[in-house]
Amino acid sequence: MVGDLSSVVLVGLVVFLLCVILNHFLPLLLKFGVTPRGTFGWPLLGETLSFLNPHSSNSIGTFLQEHCSRYGKVFKSHLFCSPTIVSCDQELNYFILQNEDKLFQCSYPKPIHGVLGKSSMLVVVGDTHKKLRSVALTLVSTTKSKPEYLNDIERTALQILSSWRGKQQVTFCDEARKFTFNVIIKQVLGLTPDEPQTTKILQDFLTFMRGLISFPLYIPGTPYARAVQARTRISSTVKAIIEERRSNVGNSKRKGDFLEILLSVDNLYEDEKVSFVLDSLLGGYETTSLLMAMAVQFLSQSPAALQQLKLEHWSIRSSKEKDEYLNWEDYKKMEFTQNVISEALRCGNIVKFVHRKALKDVRFKDYLIPSGWKVLPVFSAVHLDPSLHGSTLEFHPWRWEKQSQTSKKFTPFGGGPRFCPGSELAKVETAFFLHHLVLNFRWITEGVDHPLAYPYVEFQRGLPLSVEPILPESPF
Numbered sequence: 001m002v003g004d005l006s007s008v009v010l011v012g013l014v015v016f017l018l019c020v021i022l023n024h025f026l027p028l029l030l031k032f033g034v035t036p037r038g039t040f041g042w043p044l045l046g047e048t049l050s051f052l053n054p055h056s057s058n059s060i061g062t063f064l065q066e067h068c069s070r071y072g073k074v075f076k077s078h079l080f081c082s083p084t085i086v087s088c089d090q091e092l093n094y095f096i097l098q099n100e101d102k103l104f105q106c107s108y109p110k111p112i113h114g115v116l117g118k119s120s121m122l123v124v125v126g127d128t129h130k131k132l133r134s135v136a137l138t139l140v141s142t143t144k145s146k147p148e149y150l151n152d153i154e155r156t157a158l159q160i161l162s163s164w165r166g167k168q169q170v171t172f173c174d175e176a177r178k179f180t181f182n183v184i185i186k187q188v189l190g191l192t193p194d195e196p197q198t199t200k201i202l203q204d205f206l207t208f209m210r211g212l213i214s215f216p217l218y219i220p221g222t223p224y225a226r227a228v229q230a231r232t233r234i235s236s237t238v239k240a241i242i243e244e245r246r247s248n249v250g251n252s253k254r255k256g257d258f259l260e261i262l263l264s265v266d267n268l269y270e271d272e273k274v275s276f277v278l279d280s281l282l283g284g285y286e287t288t289s290l291l292m293a294m295a296v297q298f299l300s301q302s303p304a305a306l307q308q309l310k311l312e313h314w315s316i317r318s319s320k321e322k323d324e325y326l327n328w329e330d331y332k333k334m335e336f337t338q339n340v341i342s343e344a345l346r347c348g349n350i351v352k353f354v355h356r357k358a359l360k361d362v363r364f365k366d367y368l369i370p371s372g373w374k375v376l377p378v379f380s381a382v383h384l385d386p387s388l389h390g391s392t393l394e395f396h397p398w399r400w401e402k403q404s405q406t407s408k409k410f411t412p413f414g415g416g417p418r419f420c421p422g423s424e425l426a427k428v429e430t431a432f433f434l435h436h437l438v439l440n441f442r443w444i445t446e447g448v449d450h451p452l453a454y455p456y457v458e459f460q461r462g463l464p465l466s467v468e469p470i471l472p473e474s475p476f
């Protein structure tokens with residue numbers, strides 16, 4: 001009897017394993033010969049672990065290096081539990097981004113949906129995405145050059161930098177995060193750093209961020225489960241702020257923040273408004289602080305670039321009254337700063353790739369991309385392609401004097417209908433912070449701290465800097 005049972009279990013197990021193996025390799029057999037070359041790796045896991053293996057963000061990593069040299073810039077693989085086409089080709093990347101919702105669609109892994117929520121702009125598709133995006137674009141275009149917004153950024157930068165006086169060392173990534181969080185929370189919800197709601201949102205937000213990059217296991221106590229709960233708490237705090245605002249409608253004091261404009265929009269559901277706030281916090285926090293850290297790190301290694309940057313900011317500052325705020329015209333004069341920012345984005349690769357899926361069978365050049373397969377346009381591979389960017393590994397901001405900052409070979413903010421709506425905000429914040437940093441401080445990096453792509457980029461030691469104040473009248 002026991003023997004019979006164990007043979008049934010054994011047969012069941014064998015059938016199960018065969019199904020798993022068949023399910024894994026079936027797409028490979030069906031599309032053999034027509035899809036790009038490549039391998040599927042192990043059943044279930046495929047090649048995901050090698051693909052995610054950490055590497056310096058200023059390199060493409062061993063996995064892409066080996067696969068591109070063996071199969072070419074476009075190859076097939078099995079990643080995130082799905083047959084996948086990986087593209088390191090600028091033309092195909094551009095084609096994918098431009099054909100959003102027609103041939104391809106944004107498709108982040110399901111566990112990310114669980115944390116971001118079903119109304120997040122990164123998750124929604126079709127008409128809902130168009131509706132949310134048009135609100136985002138209106139908000140950004142009405143905000144970005146407003147003096148109140150620019151003054152807030154500058155005040156926040158000055159607060160952070162004045163807290164450095166008397167210190168010899170700072171952990172730059174922490175300082176940059178403090179800066180970007182304070183800017184975005186003021187911009188979106190009108191909150192200042194010392195308000196209790198700010199502290200509450202920050203605590204929950206940090207838990208939320210940790211869960212976003214954790215193993216997606218929903219069991220009480222895991223970082224993933226804590227992140228989902230933190231998101232619920234942030235939603236409740238934001239809803240309470242919305243209620244408070246609504247009950248103060250008669251109050252003539254205008255806040256001028258995103259929330260004020262959001263509340264006047266009547267084609268969004270309550271959940272969408274809350275998600276919108278979360279998306280802005282998420283988008284405006286980590287990525288922008290990383291960009292600042294990249295710029296600071298690369299400038300430490302390039303004295304000539306730092307000198308030219310100082311000259312640019314010194315010339316702008318000299319044309320202004322003492323303590324006069326920077327304005328949009330000043331920002332537009334920061335041409336070399338723009339080049340430094342673009343080069344930090346190209347070398348640093350804050351967003352390595354984005355997730356898409358093919359909506360139908362797509363033919364591009366000699367490749368067939370089968371319907372339903374995952375498609376990953378890898379931006380870092382294009383940014384670090386020596387045939388597209390000469391002296392690829394060198395931080396050389398001057399290259400942008402002759403090269404367009406919007407082209408197929410430079411897509412740090414994505415492209416097409418999902419191009420990052422916050423790109424200009426991130427650049428203004430970085431430029432204004434650098435303005436006061438280079439005019440007020442000298443710094444050197446403490447030891448080696450290369451940013452690693454996990455694929456989420458992180459400085460292992462938080463970029464420790466030795467800092468020394470200098471006189472703004474003579475920053476050289």
Ligand code: HEM
Pocket residue numbers: 106121122133136279280281282283284285287288291350351354355412413414415417418419420421422423425426
């Ligand atoms: C250096 C800073 C930043 C980088 C490198 C960056 C990068 C990106 C990229 C690559 C995408 C495209 C995602 C995709 O196609 O799937 C994106 C989308 C997005 N970003 Fe940013 N971003 C930055 C700053 C910001 C800021 C400051 C905000 C908001 C205040 C923001 C909000 C968003 C939102 C809401 C989306 C979704 C857009 C959509 O799906 O239509 N980002 N970002």
